[in-house]
Amino acid sequence: MNSVRSGSHPVRLEQDVVLARQAVRKLAQECGLRLVDQTKLVTAVSELARNTVVYGGGGEMDWEVLEDGPRKGIRLVFRDEGPGIADLKLALTDGWTSGGGLGLGLTGARRLVDEFDIASTPGVGTRVTIVRWN
Amino acid sequence: MTNLNHRTVDALRINHGELLRNWAADMEANTSQAALKAGELQQQMTEFLRLFVRGVEAGSPGSLATGEWSEMRHFLEKLSYNWAVMGVDSQETAAFIFSLKRPVMVLLQREFGDEALFFVEQLWVVSEFIDVLAMHTISTFQKSREAVIKRQQEELLELSTPVVKLWDGILALPMIGTLDSQRTQVVMESLLQRIVDTGSQIAIIDIIGVPTVDTLVAQHLLKTVTAIRLMGADCIISGVRPQIAQTIVHLGLDLQGIVTKANLADALALALARTGLSVGRAS
Amino acid sequence: MERIPILRMGEFLLVTIQVDMHDQLALTLQDDLADRISATSARGVLIDISALDMVDSFIGRMISTISGVARIMDAETVVVGMQPAVAITLVELGLTLPGVSTALDVERGMNLLRTRMGRA
Numbered sequence: 001m002n003s004v005r006s007g008s009h010p011v012r013l014e015q016d017v018v019l020a021r022q023a024v025r026k027l028a029q030e031c032g033l034r035l036v037d038q039t040k041l042v043t044a045v046s047e048l049a050r051n052t053v054v055y056g057g058g059g060e061m062d063w064e065v066l067e068d069g070p071r072k073g074i075r076l077v078f079r080d081e082g083p084g085i086a087d088l089k090l091a092l093t094d095g096w097t098s099g100g101g102l103g104l105g106l107t108g109a110r111r112l113v114d115e116f117d118i119a120s121t122p123g124v125g126t127r128v129t130i131v132r133w134n
Numbered sequence: 135m136t137n138l139n140h141r142t143v144d145a146l147r148i149n150h151g152e153l154l155r156n157w158a159a160d161m162e163a164n165t166s167q168a169a170l171k172a173g174e175l176q177q178q179m180t181e182f183l184r185l186f187v188r189g190v191e192a193g194s195p196g197s198l199a200t201g202e203w204s205e206m207r208h209f210l211e212k213l214s215y216n217w218a219v220m221g222v223d224s225q226e227t228a229a230f231i232f233s234l235k236r237p238v239m240v241l242l243q244r245e246f247g248d249e250a251l252f253f254v255e256q257l258w259v260v261s262e263f264i265d266v267l268a269m270h271t272i273s274t275f276q277k278s279r280e281a282v283i284k285r286q287q288e289e290l291l292e293l294s295t296p297v298v299k300l301w302d303g304i305l306a307l308p309m310i311g312t313l314d315s316q317r318t319q320v321v322m323e324s325l326l327q328r329i330v331d332t333g334s335q336i337a338i339i340d341i342i343g344v345p346t347v348d349t350l351v352a353q354h355l356l357k358t359v360t361a362i363r364l365m366g367a368d369c370i371i372s373g374v375r376p377q378i379a380q381t382i383v384h385l386g387l388d389l390q391g392i393v394t395k396a397n398l399a400d401a402l403a404l405a406l407a408r409t410g411l412s413v414g415r416a417s
Numbered sequence: 418m419e420r421i422p423i424l425r426m427g428e429f430l431l432v433t434i435q436v437d438m439h440d441q442l443a444l445t446l447q448d449d450l451a452d453r454i455s456a457t458s459a460r461g462v463l464i465d466i467s468a469l470d471m472v473d474s475f476i477g478r479m480i481s482t483i484s485g486v487a488r489i490m491d492a493e494t495v496v497v498g499m500q501p502a503v504a505i506t507l508v509e510l511g512l513t514l515p516g517v518s519t520a521l522d523v524e525r526g527m528n529l530l531r532t533r534m535g536r537a
Contacts, residue, residue, distance in 0.1 A: 330521070
């Protein structure tokens with residue numbers, strides 16, 4: 001598996017969520033993802049970037065275009081230095097929410113991508129990694 | 135990788151006509167090349183040798199990325215792509231390049247045979263060059279083949295399950311054969327797209343031709359029905375076999391709010407009624 | 418401030434969302450619609466999302482809320498023009514918008530509203 005290109009976007013303000021979506025849409029098109037897969041990835045980005053802004057107090061989205069044989073994919077890492085999540089298992093339960101949302105942000109995003117990984121330390125920050133292949 | 139000595143480069147350039155003849159003779163004797171026309175092959179060989187001589191004059195091919203060798207790289211990529219599409223197999227493609235080794239060796243032996251050390255050293259360098267070219271050709275050949283297979287699979291998927299228009303505003307998707315998750319997904323997506331394209335109010339998914347479904351496929355079916363509703367159209371599932379009905383109940387899948395009919399005819403009658411149409415015998 | 422325009426067509430309100438919405442814009446629309454329903458005594462609300470290439474849980478929730486608020490104020494809401502890829506993604510996300518009426522396009526949405534009015 002090779003990393004072809006990579007970069008980073010700030011995710012600090014609400015408007016950055018929109019910009020992150022647009023940036024990932026462009027990457028997904030370049031990687032030849034089908035429209036449905038593009039939409040799933042962009043929607044996951046929206047959920048995760050919002051979490052970074054609202055709960056993480058802002059952070060970064062690192063992106064990477066991957067190549068594995070004939071397959072192309074995108075890996076995204078959302079990282080913040082916010083309060084972190086104390087109970088990851090609970091946070092990954094459908095319908096659970098700490099804010100005013102529907103509690104579908106994390107769990108929903110997980111269902112929309114091929115690979116999902118979350119690491120969080122209370123007081124240090126949260127890091128969510130997702131991958132979507134074409 | 136070291137460069138070739140200028141004497142070797144000169145020998146290759148001066149004798150390149152002879153090299154081409156010997157190479158062609160070897161190719162003819164050793165490989166079938168059934169898929170390729172003789173004239174075309176000759177043309178490819180001429181071009182390859184021209185680029186090869188031009189390349190060695192500039193130095194070692196390295197990763198083929200730079201300068202004089204980049205034209206060779208494009209040539210090889212185009213060649214392996216074309217051959218992959220034409221159905222030439224990988225062995226023949228590799229043989230095309232490797233078979234240049236013998237004529238080159240014969241030539242170098244004649245020119246430098248009495249300087250054993252120099253001869254062996256140069257032979258090794260040339261051999262390395264040819265290996266690099268062959269490796270690159272095979273790897274692009276492989277990629278091209280994979281791309282061809284992928285495209286064919288997609289075409290097959292689309293062919294295997296056509297969405298048909300039964301009436302103005304009524305689409306049907308007759309599904310036949312075993313459904314796997316990927317096929318279901320692609321087929322369902324094309325149904326949804328057709329609903330938008332045709333502005334159809336009702337979609338009938340007929341699964342009488344489907345012997346069994348697994349959990350994933352059943353779930354996919356249900357998700358599709360929900361997605362169709364979100365788009366503002368209605369969905370009827372017809373032809374649910376007893377085994378499949380049992381599977382769905384066993385899996386505990388919720389079919390509430392989903393309209394099912396025993397067969398396509400009943401589904402069509404319902405669809406017509408919903409669109410305000412009725413069918414009667416002309417007296 | 419940036420706002421999504423709300424058009425009045427007889428006793429219906431029509432909203433066409435054509436921008437990639439950030440959250441605040443969605444919340445503003447939610448408030449604006451409630452105000453307009455009240456001010457115009459509208460009986461129906463059409464939300465055209467055919468230009469949206471993505472609906473996440475936030476926008477989904479906005480749609481559900483608008484629909485719920487409108488119903489309390491005696492107005493029906495119909496969401497029209499959801500793209501196939503968006504619909505598939507929403508279902509995968511776990512959002513099925515129960516209780517929200519849908520139609521393929523504005524015209525059919527309008528007809529649906531009229532039928533409902535006639536019945537009521």
